[in-house]
Amino acid sequence: MKYQILVIEDDPIFTFLLEKGIKASDIKGNITTFTNGLPAITYLKKEYIKENNYVIFLDLNMPVMNGWKFMEHFETLANSSNCIVFILSSSGNKLDIENLIESPLVADFILKPINETIFKRITKTIVSKFGE
Template sequence: MDFDVMVIDDDKMVLFIQEKMMQMSGFSDVSLKFEDASKALDYFKSNNTLKDEVVIFLDINMPYISGWEFLDEIGENKPSQNVHVIVVTSSIDLRDKENAFEYKSVVDYLVKPVTKDNLIALKSNKHLKHLFKK
């Protein structure tokens, strides 16, 4: 795999399910899981072992640092990696979806739960499909 996957959600069960769905769909075997967006942000900012491209599955409504704040921070830091964010949320508010796509790193918006079909479809996303070519 030529990219890293980060899953950021404050619900342990969601982290577990998303990881299993990624394995079942062939999206990814390994993911970096974070229950706290501030810890994910620290890892992201300070870790030189991240691959050139990073796919982030990001919950929006979390304590401490929200997904919106996380997106603001990674945008300000202009990471050298190619960062592709999939917003994963329980929100069905159209304004949240519109807000999400204001961030250039956001490539998709999924309403929970993430399914195997969602992940298979993501492999064809115009921003991600190059990651899955063999």
């Protein structure tokens, strides 16, 4: 099954590390990166189609449009059947995930940095959702 990978992260170091990690793992798909929620949602509003599958890595704390705002917008157009969101956060603060945990789009919360074990868990989640 094919899917598109969207990385929405303002920190270039994390973006770098995430791309490295994705490439090293079994996750296959084209990676598109955005530095905050606004370009990402703009892109999705334009490009999103039901027939595609989307795997989104979303950082919460970003300038211009943070992760929560993005989710608000994204929930209005996306469908849980073809979208899967991994929330990335550098803090272990529970407040971050309070409003998002309910969302059917969100598959997992990932505390940065992402190590190999975490990638394996992510891969498993994606495969179980969209297949090999």
